[in-house]
Amino acid sequence: MMTDEQRQHAIAVIQQALPALEWTLQPAKIKRLSRDFHWFSPLLTEQLAGKQADAVVRPRDEEELRQLVCACAQHQLPLTLRGSATGNYGQLVPLEGGLLVDMTGLNQIVALGNGTVRAQAGIRLADIETAARPTGWELRCMPSTYRLASLGGLYGGGFGGIGSINYGPLAAPGNVLSVKVMTVEPVPRVLTVPAPEALLLHHAYGTNGIILEVELALAPAHQWIERLDVFDDFADALNYANACVRSPGLVKRQVALLATPIADYFSHLKDRYRTGQHAVISLIAEESEGLCASLLPRHRGSNAIRQFSEEARTRNGSLMEYCWNHTTLHALKVDNTLTYLQTAFDPLRYPQQILQMEQHFAGEVMSHIEFLRDIEGNLTASGLQLVRYTTPERLNAIMQIFRDNDVKINNPHVLQVEDGKQGVIRPDVVAVKQSLDPAGLLNPGKLRGWALRDQLELDSNPLTRATRESPTT
């Protein structure tokens, strides 16, 4: 690892060599830009305290990025890629300082048509939606932070979200078609990697390659109606949500179930329903909404909010921004002693498990359930439960109780890729890093497998189908 002094020196040299780039050197600004939403986790807040970059650069095009990468490789300076910083795992927080590369300048749509889009990593997801919808298409899946979140950020550290009820997570075969990456070498190479190998760079926190562009398949756009329906009984709310989920003829983009008191945390909405009610937020295609109207009374629910998604988005009032980790954000704004979990229920018995956990943890863990298809197309549920935080020990004990009830935990309170969703050290992911970032300069410390690479059997050419862009110099 470089010393502070060595890094400062390297940065000074690079800055002098590339003075035309957009540099940020003020300490307060660097500190701010080195944060994301990892403060959702009291554990990450503690572990990441004081971690930050030494400088931030915002390349305006691929050529500026290339110059920067070239310089970092020459000086062996760590670099970490930054999108819009809407993640909650500290993905972008540099553990070993170095350069923070703000990718939001690379924000162009490269190609749009035939149900696909190829765009630069720094583009905001909302901008893809805005460009695609007039052509009759929309994103297949996107986080609740789509207004700010970047494509590269979603790819490097995201999951899916809104739309995953149809298409599964971003990682499900068919959603990502290819990525364009830059290597971290003195003479950086640019490769196009088709799926499925492209997925080896997904959710690796930007440790094993610099994503320049992502090519995605799109979904046909629908006229969505956003609904918030309320229920006095949790089981009724669950059953209503699940009936929506399990009707293949009911076209939807999103179904979330929020146990009381979660909806009471929604300061801008809570006047529309009674305190203490359970809520279901859904996005339903216009042609399917009649079915909700007939399902709702059967489950003793009533409608509290109903709006056209298009119109709601125009005035920044979309209910999509009350789902997935926006739910957590709204709650934490009201009560900053809360934290959250990430859980995956069993496709064969998620309704029972959800009820059981809601009853078991009454008051301490609040059910926030998102319905989705898993990577094999099974309808199932995942949880972003809110937790009244007391101690790390209790938080870990709670997670263990979920595990003991066969609910999988994707721990969001850990720093390294492998300790969260990925679960294990994946030699193929590490091999990609060896191939694209041989000196290990990208986001050091985040990929646990890298430190153990000598003990792994690594494929020397893990991206066999990648094609190299001919150098443009």
Add this chain to the structure above:
Amino acid sequence: MMTDEQRQHAIAVIQQALPALEWTLQPAKIKRLSRDFHWFSPLLTEQLAGKQADAVVRPRDEEELRQLVCACAQHQLPLTLRGSATGNYGQLVPLEGGLLVDMTGLNQIVALGNGTVRAQAGIRLADIETAARPTGWELRCMPSTYRLASLGGLYGGGFGGIGSINYGPLAAPGNVLSVKVMTVEPVPRVLTVPAPEALLLHHAYGTNGIILEVELALAPAHQWIERLDVFDDFADALNYANACVRSPGLVKRQVALLATPIADYFSHLKDRYRTGQHAVISLIAEESEGLCASLLPRHRGSNAIRQFSEEARTRNGSLMEYCWNHTTLHALKVDNTLTYLQTAFDPLRYPQQILQMEQHFAGEVMSHIEFLRDIEGNLTASGLQLVRYTTPERLNAIMQIFRDNDVKINNPHVLQVEDGKQGVIRPDVVAVKQSLDPAGLLNPGKLRGWALRDQLELDSNPLTRATRESPTT
């Protein structure tokens, strides 16, 4: 039951009263129009031998139909509705003679827009597709006979088919929005019945109400690519098909698996692949096809046919017409000693069951597997296996072996609604008949529950949400 003489007399009187209607009275023509594809079943062929109408009428509009229904009700003459006669259960074959009402004159699209269509029962499904596609929509599900099959026929005796891999069967909540029906009474009423009650008239063989119009939700139209891929090993073909099915990011409209020698029966295609190969026919969205190309070699398959669906349809060469019961038709054209089954596999272990049954019946029962979502959104498989027919006893024994292996049989060799897919006598379906056809004139003999209506507890008003059209006289 009326005698032959009584019926002849009634028809003569009605014909005299309504001479302007389009009557068919030539015996040969009546006989021909009284048939459908029930000859797929040697058992039905025998049971329905000699069954036919006494006359056929083709009303040109709702008013002509109303006059006819009014007359039938006055004379207590049985009437059976006929679409395009592409069914295979003898749905339209009159068991007790009477009038056969050819509905193909009522073939207008009433409303199209916002992802829904309302059309008259006699319209061909292909005509809905043709009208909807330029607006960016298509049918959610349709039989392989869509070129001829009528909307009312699909509703009265059909299932779903192409597209059910996404939307489930036609009966899945959300696919049908409402139906307009006419009662069989001296003064016929016209009612609009919203879903879910509308479904009480679905797959009842037209016994419990005259469907005038059906309102359907549509699917966004995609550019589909039709593929026929071939494999030397059945398990490879199964695994490839299932990988397509279970990738939520792979957008498809149809996936069928055909064990050898089924593809060899396809006279117009068989030069494109070797004899003895297993085939998978799929319709894949253009933006998803790259995934097939990467899945195929992994399962040791190769592509034999690839064509754009739009173009194939224009020249009447669509591979959709080799799926569902068109598969059976192509095989029977080559070998008329064959017959078929209808089976439903278990969503939790259909791949194992499919392999097991293919091995068990090698040579006698040929696996023709269709993948779909069931009514609860589970991905699963159903079979339209081809059978080398020997005796009724052996056919029944084969079906029993499937049942013994937990594969459900929807017997296509029986006459009555309840003995096939419906499985049991449904008092709500019978109650609809009592309400809309109080004298039991519609397609008599097909609804077993009707004869037992005195032993059932029938709701006197089963269509509470129906609205009545104000009389137009």
